[in-house]
Amino acid sequence: MTGATSATRTAGTPAGGQKTLHLHDVHKHYGGRTVVDIADLVLGAHGIEGLIGPNGAGKTTLMKLITHVVSPDRGRIEYHSPGGTVVLTQHSPDAIARMGVVKTNQVIQDFESLTIRDSLLLSLAGAQQERFWKVRRDKGFLRRANEEIDEYLDLFHFQDPDGRAGSAGEKKLLDILRCLLLKPRYLLMDEPTAGLPQEETDKVMQVMRAKTRETDLSILIIEHDLDLIWETCEYVHFMAEGEILLQGTPSDVRSNATVAEKYLGASHA
Amino acid sequence: MSTLVIPLQGLTIIICLGVLLHLQFGRTGIVNFGVVGFSGIGMYTTGILVVNYAIPFGLALLIATAVTGLVAFLLGLLILNLDNEAVMVATLAFSTVVFYLVTTEDWLTEGVVGLGTVPRPFEVGDNATSQLAFLLVLVALAGALLLYAARLQHVPYGRLLFSIQDNETLSRSLGKPTFRHKLVLFTVTCAAMGAIGSLDASVNQFLVPRLLTADLTFVVWIALVLGGRKRVWGAVLGALLTVGLFDIVIEQYVDVPREFAQQLPNVQLMLFGLTLMLVILFRPQGLLGERRRKPQEAPQVENRKKVEA
Numbered sequence: 001m002t003g004a005t006s007a008t009r010t011a012g013t014p015a016g017g018q019k020t021l022h023l024h025d026v027h028k029h030y031g032g033r034t035v036v037d038i039a040d041l042v043l044g045a046h047g048i049e050g051l052i053g054p055n056g057a058g059k060t061t062l063m064k065l066i067t068h069v070v071s072p073d074r075g076r077i078e079y080h081s082p083g084g085t086v087v088l089t090q091h092s093p094d095a096i097a098r099m100g101v102v103k104t105n106q107v108i109q110d111f112e113s114l115t116i117r118d119s120l121l122l123s124l125a126g127a128q129q130e131r132f133w134k135v136r137r138d139k140g141f142l143r144r145a146n147e148e149i150d151e152y153l154d155l156f157h158f159q160d161p162d163g164r165a166g167s168a169g170e171k172k173l174l175d176i177l178r179c180l181l182l183k184p185r186y187l188l189m190d191e192p193t194a195g196l197p198q199e200e201t202d203k204v205m206q207v208m209r210a211k212t213r214e215t216d217l218s219i220l221i222i223e224h225d226l227d228l229i230w231e232t233c234e235y236v237h238f239m240a241e242g243e244i245l246l247q248g249t250p251s252d253v254r255s256n257a258t259v260a261e262k263y264l265g266a267s268h269a
Numbered sequence: 270m271s272t273l274v275i276p277l278q279g280l281t282i283i284i285c286l287g288v289l290l291h292l293q294f295g296r297t298g299i300v301n302f303g304v305v306g307f308s309g310i311g312m313y314t315t316g317i318l319v320v321n322y323a324i325p326f327g328l329a330l331l332i333a334t335a336v337t338g339l340v341a342f343l344l345g346l347l348i349l350n351l352d353n354e355a356v357m358v359a360t361l362a363f364s365t366v367v368f369y370l371v372t373t374e375d376w377l378t379e380g381v382v383g384l385g386t387v388p389r390p391f392e393v394g395d396n397a398t399s400q401l402a403f404l405l406v407l408v409a410l411a412g413a414l415l416l417y418a419a420r421l422q423h424v425p426y427g428r429l430l431f432s433i434q435d436n437e438t439l440s441r442s443l444g445k446p447t448f449r450h451k452l453v454l455f456t457v458t459c460a461a462m463g464a465i466g467s468l469d470a471s472v473n474q475f476l477v478p479r480l481l482t483a484d485l486t487f488v489v490w491i492a493l494v495l496g497g498r499k500r501v502w503g504a505v506l507g508a509l510l511t512v513g514l515f516d517i518v519i520e521q522y523v524d525v526p527r528e529f530a531q532q533l534p535n536v537q538l539m540l541f542g543l544t545l546m547l548v549i550l551f552r553p554q555g556l557l558g559e560r561r562r563k564p565q566e567a568p569q570v571e572n573r574k575k576v577e578a
Contacts, residue, residue: 067442092441093438094442094444094447097442102442105439105442110435110436113432113435114432114435122429122440122443123443125425125428130425130426130450131426132457134424135417135421135424
């Protein structure tokens, strides 16, 4: 079980828009229960990485620690990018999002007063537009923003883009699109397919693969649909009881006895 | 006509405060139960400066606005990252503190004896004309506030404020510095409440602590909630149906028996309270309801696409 730390890879050569997250000695416990206990971990050395593990393994908490929605009890999380190194644990969640480290939500989150289009426009607007004295229509911004939004709306079907998101699936999809419009550099996806119809899931994953190829986006996915993980991810981290127990290519992880015992065995027996 | 001017001034003041509360509560979700505290600081700052120190009204208005803004900024810094319930209690407590300070610090405010007379900001012609002109200024101010609130429907800042009200955590996760935005909005709108209070000093002319009881806060709240807190015109409709109905229609045009007339203010507050309960029970979004989406917006976007294609 102590193999976790030795499995840590070196970051590789941080060239050409390479971004990595380094977690050093990161601990989080709720009450007496340790939820996350990571000695050393490098994320983001590959375009799309998977984070798998049984329920309660601490996967979502790990993502929340990265975006600093949850503060660690101790430890450092560093974000290395061509722009320099930032210690994420010293920044607010909104500042981290502005750096390009963005997380989609597992549980459905929405703005009930905003239509789908308004919600997407919210994502695209920046501090430049959001000032209390800016009450004149900004045609340039609207045109650019609507173009960008329409690109996604052509791809993904909403019942009524100028109304509110109706179904759970629409809200889930909207959540992902909001994050994509932020043009993240490192995207954390917490169970993106839960609640989405299969065809939408396929389209989302297609877009994700294309984005990681065409832009400098890196993705970390938590997913219980393991077929999706084996198919999509270049590298997989297996987490249980707050620790990263195993890392490797999908085929390595898939064939590993520990994973079978701790996770596949537990759920597939 | 002239007997109507002063009640109409009061009504317009309520509408102005109601629109500002719409920006705070209806748009951003800041539960400000201390409206009268902020307008009261503006009112008494103006009164003290004009009456005790003979400072011109215009300058006093600016100082009052700045002082209210500063107080709101400091209070906001302390409370705006707390839960809604805590913000509500804190602002209510704040306005109570203002009330008691004004009552007890009589070396400055004349306490219950009263501070007066606060003149009108300007004079045109005779008294009646000046009163009417002042009313028009207040109406123009209310119009400007309504215009601002209406513009927010269409611009990024308005969407941002709604997002903070609906789901602040989600808004932060999209990179919005929500606390800073709330602090700025709270400071600016409370400063505006101070400015309205400053003009209200001139409407009342004679300032007594009784003007700073929570009654005013409740009246503004009932007007906004009755009309529709998320709607631009909510405060206007609500104010007309509450203050307008009582202070103008009944007071001016209904022949209330004298023994009953004395009870009218109490009955009025009871009815307002009852109204608030009924609205919350049966129509929590207020008479105007939820914001409707404009059906013409979608085709517009379609047209734009076609033109470019």
